[in-house]
Amino acid sequence: MPKFAVQADAASAAFLEAAARGEFLIVKDTQTGEFHEPQFDVTQDPERYRYVPAAGTGVVVSWSVVHEKNAEGGVDRRPVGIVQLDEGPWFWSELVDVDPDANLMDLPVTVDFQKFDDGSAVPFFRPQEGA
Amino acid sequence: MAETDIAIAGLGTSEIGRAFTKSSPKLAGDAVRAAVADAGLQLSDVDGLLFSNGLGTPVDVRVQMELGLKDLKLMSYVQAFGSTAALMVGYAAMAVRSGMADTIAVVWSDDPIQPKSSGSSAYAAAGRAPTGFGGITASNGMYSANTYYALAARRHMERFGTTSDQLGHIAVAQRQWANLNPMAQFYDKPLTLEEYHASRYIAEPFHLYDCCLISNGAVAVIVTSLDRARSMPQPPVRVLGWAQSHPGYTFIHDDRFGIVTGAAESGPRALKMADTTLDEIGVAEIYDCYTFTALITLEDYGFFPKGEGGPAVAEPGMLGPGGKLAVNTGGGELSAFYLWGATPLHEAVVQARGQGGERQVANHGRVLVSGNGGTLDYHGTLVLGTDR
Numbered sequence: 354m355p356k357f358a359v360q361a362d363a364a365s366a367a368f369l370e371a372a373a374r375g376e377f378l379i380v381k382d383t384q385t386g387e388f389h390e391p392q393f394d395v396t397q398d399p400e401r402y403r404y405v406p407a408a409g410t411g412v413v414v415s416w417s418v419v420h421e422k423n424a425e426g427g428v429d430r431r432p433v434g435i436v437q438l439d440e441g442p443w444f445w446s447e448l449v450d451v452d453p454d455a456n457l458m459d460l461p462v463t464v465d466f467q468k469f470d471d472g473s474a475v476p477f478f479r480p481q482e483g484a
Numbered sequence: 485m486a487e488t489d490i491a492i493a494g495l496g497t498s499e500i501g502r503a504f505t506k507s508s509p510k511l512a513g514d515a516v517r518a519a520v521a522d523a524g525l526q527l528s529d530v531d532g533l534l535f536s537n538g539l540g541t542p543v544d545v546r547v548q549m550e551l552g553l554k555d556l557k558l559m560s561y562v563q564a565f566g567s568t569a570a571l572m573v574g575y576a577a578m579a580v581r582s583g584m585a586d587t588i589a590v591v592w593s594d595d596p597i598q599p600k601s602s603g604s605s606a607y608a609a610a611g612r613a614p615t616g617f618g619g620i621t622a623s624n625g626m627y628s629a630n631t632y633y634a635l636a637a638r639r640h641m642e643r644f645g646t647t648s649d650q651l652g653h654i655a656v657a658q659r660q661w662a663n664l665n666p667m668a669q670f671y672d673k674p675l676t677l678e679e680y681h682a683s684r685y686i687a688e689p690f691h692l693y694d695c696c697l698i699s700n701g702a703v704a705v706i707v708t709s710l711d712r713a714r715s716m717p718q719p720p721v722r723v724l725g726w727a728q729s730h731p732g733y734t735f736i737h738d739d740r741f742g743i744v745t746g747a748a749e750s751g752p753r754a755l756k757m758a759d760t761t762l763d764e765i766g767v768a769e770i771y772d773c774y775t776f777t778a779l780i781t782l783e784d785y786g787f788f789p790k791g792e793g794g795p796a797v798a799e800p801g802m803l804g805p806g807g808k809l810a811v812n813t814g815g816g817e818l819s820a821f822y823l824w825g826a827t828p829l830h831e832a833v834v835q836a837r838g839q840g841g842e843r844q845v846a847n848h849g850r851v852l853v854s855g856n857g858g859t860l861d862y863h864g865t866l867v868l869g870t871d872r
Contacts, residue, residue: 359619368617390736392617415642415742417634418688419625428684431625435635443737445635447624453688458642467623475623 354449355467355475364392367404372474377464378404379442388440409464410481411438416448416457436462436478449479460484490577491713491720492868494523494706495833500821501669503700504599508541512593513550515702519589523706524717527551530706532558532585534572538594538824540700547591558585564730565857566771567746568592569703569825570864574726576707586708592826593702629773630695632859634687637776639742641689644791648689650798651775652680655693655818657803658772662815664805664843669697670819694775696817703826705833710871721836724850725758725867727751732861746863747784747854758850758867762786765867766847767835768809769828771856772816781854782811785865810835810845825855825864836868 361369368391371378380389381403388407395402416434423429432448434457449465451457462478469475496518498511506514512535520527533556537543548559558579562572569592576588614622626632640646659675662668675693683692713720729746731738755762762785770785772778783793787809802808814820814831821827832853834840840848848870855864 355620355623356625357614357623359623360615362616365616365620369620392736415635415639417631417638417690418685419631420685420687421625430688433625433631433635437737441737445621445624445626447626475620477624 355447355477358469358471358473359475364394369473371404371406372466372476373472375466375474376406377409377476379407379438379440381405388442390442390444408439411436411444411462411478413448413457413460413462414443418453432457434478446476446478449477451480488581489710490580490723491708491710491871492573492705492723492833493708493713493716493718493720494519494525494704495718495830496520496522496704497830498593498702500667500701500823501699502597503595504597506595508537508593508595508702509543509547509550511595511700511702512537512543512547512591512704515593515704516551516589516591519704519706522718525587525706527553529587530589531556532576532579532588534558534560534562534576534588534590536562536568536572536592538596540595543593556585558588564862564864566773566824567728567730567855567857567862567864569829570726570853570855570866571728573705573707573723573829573866574728574864577723577726580707580709586712588707589704590707591702591704592823594823595700596698597700629859630690631687633774633776634690636742636860637689637774640776640780643743644794646779646794648681648691649677650794651694651779652677653798653803654772654775654778655680657797657807658812658816659819660804661813661843662819664841665814665820668815668820669699670815675819690774693818696773696822697819699821699823701821701823703823703830705829714871719837720871721833722869722871723866724760724869725754725756726865727753727757728864730862741860742780744790745780745784745856745860747781747856747865750863750865751785751852751854754865754867758869760850760867760869764850765852766810766849767813767832767845767851768811769813769832769835769851769853770811770816771825771828771854772812772818773822773856775818777856777860778812778816780860781856785852785854805843810847813840813843813845824857828853828855829866832866832868836870
């Protein structure tokens with residue numbers, strides 16, 4: 354699970370506000386119909402580029418297992434990966450509730466949100482039901 | 485009128501390693517002074533200065549004052565992460581060729597390790613900003629280049645069947661080179677493939693020995709015309725070709741991520757400028773922040789067909805001292821020291837001069853140098869060579 358709340362900056366404000374209400378935004382090019390990653394700068398042409406809710410599903414196109422020292426002096430294994438969203442863009446995310454020893458390539462995943470006490474939320478991905 | 489031929493006439497370093505006593509700008513000053521002396525020059529001969537730094541204390545224009553340099557005709561800070569050192573040499577070559585300046589000091593410096601901190605914490609802290617999209621990625625457990633590159637490597641492994649064992653052969657071969665290099669941080673520490681596999685994981689599939697060292701220090705070179713270099717004490721190292729390619733993959737959907745890098749573009753262009761073929765390259769100094777970075781760059785330069793680098797580097801007699809392919813002959817960033825693109829540049833100059841001592845490669849007439857920055861986002865290539 355994402356471990357800490359994230360302070361919004363100008364580039365991430367819309368994305369994080371949507372995350373707090375359980376929505377995962379990406380950017381749509383209204384001229385071409387193409388989708389861009391959430392980091393895409395919509396301010397360059399606000400008429401053309403619009404935030405839209407993504408389906409929130411995708412597949413894993415790469416993964417790693419991060420080894421983190423924990424407070425007890427041991428090591429936690431934390432799977433992370435690159436998710437290719439159904440709309441096409443990539444999102445780099447922790448992969449929760451997956452087997453760190455499994456081959457996670459092409460695993461179907463869905464977005465979830467870790468909520469924090471300040472009302473904010475950070476998205477992450479977990480396996481789709483039945484995957 | 486024929487174009488001016490360019491050469492590196494001086495090479496200098498500061499103290500390198502866990503050098504706590506001086507900040508990055510002071511280390512830069514030490515390296516420039518050493519390079520100027522190595523070239524048989526005085527600081528007053530320097531009329532151009534290009535400088536850059538890593539994640540530690542920034543080096544800024546005050547480095548001119550640090551060195552007491554007067555009336556410079558050229559001065560700039562350059563930053564394209566790990567590709568910077570190669571880029572700066574290319575810019576210096578162009579400036580000399582254009583007549584803008586005659587004697588240009590190029591210096592790269594860093595001091596990420598501070599007393600009472602580990603180097604890895606310095607690098608991890610850089611990615612742990614709890615703000616914006618960088619903060620979202622960090623909150624999700626991805627806060628260092630180790631993980632970003634592990635994700636790139638995994639894509640190569642899945643696509644081509646590349647294995648950790650094959651990456652381990654790169655780590656072991658480079659350690660063998662480092663064991664011949666008194667400047668290497670791992671000079672007196674051999675490494676076996678078994679020890680590589682037994683080393684702790686950092687971010688799977690990367691073990692500890694897939695990852696580079698962390699070092700404080702600075703490297704400087706003096707770039708001038710070949711004609712002038714010939715009157716100086718050191719064997720001139722010709723700067724024959726240079727090129728850049730910056731694909732810009734990070735975080736954005738690009739199916740080339742982990743599969744092909746800017747080396748595939750900048751390598752052939754630099755070789756063409758140098759009127760050199762890959763067959764003529766006797767030494768390859770390849771940016772190796774990770775074992776995987778060396779592997780993918782060797783593929784992209786064409787030393788091995790795409791996807792076949794893994795089995796090739798594991799072939800007995802391919803890498804390491806006496807091997808078919810002389811790669812990272814000082815131990816590289818994995819086993820000598822990690823000063824970003826200044827590490828391969830330094831060893832390339834040593835080899836091209838024929839000053840490698842026990843590790844000197846006989847066929848050193850043409851040396852290929854790579855610089856790689858970001859997460860395979862930025863790339864620079866140099867082709868260096870002996871004079872005659």
